[in-house]
Amino acid sequence: MFAAAAAAILVAFALAITRAILGPTVFDRVLAGNSCGTLAIMLLAVMGFLTERPEFLDIGLTYGLLNLIGTLAVLKFFRHGDLAYDVDEEEAGP
Amino acid sequence: MNLIVEIASWALMLAGCFFTVVGALGLVRMPDVFTRMHAASVTDTLGVTCFVLGMMLQAGFSLVTVKLFFIFALFFFTGPVVTHALAQACLHERIAPLLAEDRRKRARDGRAGKEAKS
Amino acid sequence: MRYASLAFFLFVFWIALSGHYTPTLVTVGAVCAVLCVLAAIRMRTADEEGHPSQLFGGAVTYLPWLLGEIAKSAWAVTRVVLDPALPISPTMTVVRASQKTRVGVNVYANSITLTPGTITVGVEGNDLVVHALVREGALDLEDGGMDRRVSRFEGQA
Incomplete structure (x- = not known):
């Protein structure tokens, strides 16, 4: 059963990567990347059950947090062109 | 009893597989960024929920169940944040959403009319 | 406390x-x-927004209801995706949030985003700008059923 679940997740992975390659804008690619992160966490959990090593769930949790921070950082970078962005700076102007 | 749990867990895992693949398929089929986000959120919510519930039934009552619940809560609370940030960034870059109907003005006017009457 | x-x-x-x-x-x-x-x-994140312990009582009934809504709308989006004709009618609309506190508005906006088929793309005071995949989704939100449910959840505090 877990092998079937892993296969389904891999199919979804392939579709998400298709979108990442096709994606006309950078935001399509960010969205596809985020979906890949979600699928990777589910794959980690399923692999943990498949090999009967529940430690994989901890890796999945950490990966989820990294996925969130990574996506937000990429979005912030493309929005402001700068990770150390400060609201006051923009209002004050160059 | 054991058999019922086994069957329920099977059914939930299969539903999870189905919704995950459907979400990814929507990611490829939809025409623009905003509609793709809707498809991706099927994977993020129902796909993950079904998988986690199915695995919880397999694990029984132990620390593994608690960890699966944490994974579920993580998606539950961070999913909207990422989707909202992505939508905001798209609008900020002036990517116009593909619209069949824009009710923004009409919804505001309708409410103003209702408030004036009452 | x-x-x-x-x-x-x-x-x-x-x-x-x-x-x-x-x-x-x-x-x-x-x-x-x-x-x-x-x-x-x-860091001033331990206030009623960062750790909303006043809402935990109401969450016991609210979260299962929200999960039911998610399942319903996810099934609707699934049918749209699997339909060969792809019958989408993307709609933008503005929804009024009647909650009194910022936490309440936040819960409402996140609930909208969490249900597949509707995304909150902007917040202006108490007005939420919403993008819906199909027209019916936008009309349902304008009806305000979810808004009333969130307000009741907030009122239980």
Whole structure:
């Protein structure tokens, strides 16, 4: 059963990567990347059950947090062109 | 009893597989960024929920169940944040959403009319 | 009171993740929880927005209801995706949030985003700008059923 679940997740992975390659804008690619992160966490959990090593769930949790921070950082970078962005700076102007 | 749990867990895992693949398929089929986000959120919510519930039934009552619940809560609370940030960034870059109907003005006017009457 | 509840939740989180119950590790966990609460107080995230303990009672009935809504709308989106004709009618609309506190508006906006088929793309005061995949989704939100449910959830505090 877990092998079937892993296969389904891999199919979804392939579709998400298709979108990442096709994606006309950078935001399509960010969205596809985020979906890949979600699928990777589910794959980690399923692999943990498949090999009967529940430690994989901890890796999945950490990966989820990294996925969130990574996506937000990429979005912030493309929005402001700068990770150390400060609201006051923009209002004050160059 | 054991058999019922086994069957329920099977059914939930299969539903999870189905919704995950459907979400990814929507990611490829939809025409623009905003509609793709809707498809991706099927994977993020129902796909993950079904998988986690199915695995919880397999694990029984132990620390593994608690960890699966944490994974579920993580998606539950961070999913909207990422989707909202992505939508905001798209609008900020002036990517116009593909619209069949824009009710923004009409919804505001309708409410103003209702408030004036009452 | 709020700080104590935050510390309690962090401590339970530590225990659940570690899975070891030796006195040393439990003590270290308790110290870590207290330090995290102190850091949160200093960062001003331990207020009624960062740790909304006043809403926990209402959440017991609200979250299952929200899960039901998610399942319903996810099934609707699934049917749209699997339809060969792809019958989408993307709609932008503005929805009024009738909640009184910022936490309430936040819960409503996140609930809209969490249900597949509708995304909150902007917040202007109490007006939420919403993008819906199909026209019916936008009309349902304008009806305000979910808004009333969130307001009731907020009122239970």
